[in-house]
Amino acid sequence: MTTSASMTGIAILGVAGRMGRALVEAVQDSPDAELAGATVREGSQFLQADVGAIAGVGSTGIKAATTLDAGCDVIIDFTSVEALEANLELATRLARPIVIGTTGLSEAQKSLLSDTAREIPIVFAPNMSVGVNVLIDIVGRVASLLGDTYDVEIIETHHRFKKDAPSGTALRLGEAAADALGRSLSECAVYGREGHTGERTAREIGFETIRGGDVVGDHTVLFAGLGERVELTHKASSRLTFATGAVKAAVWLAGKPPGLYDMRDVLGLSADQNK
Ligand SMILES: NC(=O)C1=CN([C@@H]2O[C@H](COP(=O)(O)OP(=O)(O)OC[C@H]3O[C@@H](n4cnc5c(N)ncnc54)[C@H](OP(=O)(O)O)[C@@H]3O)[C@@H](O)[C@H]2O)C=CC1
Numbered sequence: 419m420t421t422s423a424s425m426t427g428i429a430i431l432g433v434a435g436r437m438g439r440a441l442v443e444a445v446q447d448s449p450d451a452e453l454a455g456a457t458v459r460e461g462s463q464f465l466q467a468d469v470g471a472i473a474g475v476g477s478t479g480i481k482a483a484t485t486l487d488a489g490c491d492v493i494i495d496f497t498s499v500e501a502l503e504a505n506l507e508l509a510t511r512l513a514r515p516i517v518i519g520t521t522g523l524s525e526a527q528k529s530l531l532s533d534t535a536r537e538i539p540i541v542f543a544p545n546m547s548v549g550v551n552v553l554i555d556i557v558g559r560v561a562s563l564l565g566d567t568y569d570v571e572i573i574e575t576h577h578r579f580k581k582d583a584p585s586g587t588a589l590r591l592g593e594a595a596a597d598a599l600g601r602s603l604s605e606c607a608v609y610g611r612e613g614h615t616g617e618r619t620a621r622e623i624g625f626e627t628i629r630g631g632d633v634v635g636d637h638t639v640l641f642a643g644l645g646e647r648v649e650l651t652h653k654a655s656s657r658l659t660f661a662t663g664a665v666k667a668a669v670w671l672a673g674k675p676p677g678l679y680d681m682r683d684v685l686g687l688s689a690d691q692n693k
């Protein structure tokens with residue numbers, strides 16, 4: 419596949435998945451990007467199918483294969499933690515930047531991301547929507563303003579097919595609150611209470627997970643004090659919001675030096691860019 423000089427040629431891993439299909443649509447909608455490759459799992463019923471047919475957007479001329487060649491500028495990966503290592507190896511071998519949206523990474527996999535980012539540029543973010551990335555910023559500010567006397571609880575709701583819990587976004591929101599309050603999330607997080615738990619401790623940050631139906635992704639950060647509470651909520655109503663963000667990240671990442679970037683870098687929301 420030959421890509422045009424003014425467009426970023428994007429290859430989508432796991433194109434038959436929920437996000438894979440949304441990504442095809444987002445690339446088609448982007449004036450700056452074009453499809454340049456796509457993969458499905460070995461033995462998939464979609465092998466060799468036109469990715470436009472897989473995504474229901476008509477014909478694209480790009481067929482789903484089991485791997486990629488160097489005919490793309492940037493790779494986008496929303497697959498699974500099981501596929502992460504192989505996907506990073508593929509991007510490194512092809513010397514192509516990669517945008518990763520997969521959630522549920524282990525600490526070892528996060529280290530692998532940092533190590534790989536010494537060789538290739540990587541954008542990794544648990545949520546590619548503009549709204550959630552603004553929310554991350556706001557949560558830190560609200561936590562600083564309210565301080566330690568307000569209890570922080572994070573509630574997330576997703577569709578019945580989601581495999582990881584809490585969501586990557588919920589954990590990222592928890593980190594934002596913990597950082598602002600001078601706490602370490604790994605030391606203060608409490609996941610899903612049950613039984614005789616005793617009273618809530620002052621510095622814990624609680625996570626509650628709800629799974630059901632086709633909910634795209636809702637997140638609420640609750641700051642509960644005595645006599646009042648503040649609730650900050652984001653609701654995604656379409657996966658296209660994540661996919662559009664990922665395509666924007668891919669276009670932004672093309673030509674960047676190796677490094678591990680965040681969606682907040684892409685959107686110009688990181689602290690250094692706001693000075
Ligand atoms: N950062 C963000 O903004 C967002 C992140 N996500 C995250 O993206 C990921 C994918 O979500 P979603 O699209 O709903 O999931 P799906 O299960 O619908 O899609 C995943 C796709 O990846 C393929 N895949 C998975 N594992 C492998 C493997 N080892 N080798 C080859 N192909 C593989 C699957 O193929 P097969 O069906 O054959 O198994 C499937 O087509 C999740 O981690 C989710 O949390 C989701 C939305 C937004």
Ligand SMILES: O=C(O)C1=N[C@H](C(=O)O)C[C@H](O)C1
Nearest residue numbers: 521544545580585586587635
């Ligand atoms: O699996 C999903 O669907 C989603 N996963 C991401 C997460 O774990 O935070 C982002 C979004 O909420 C949808």
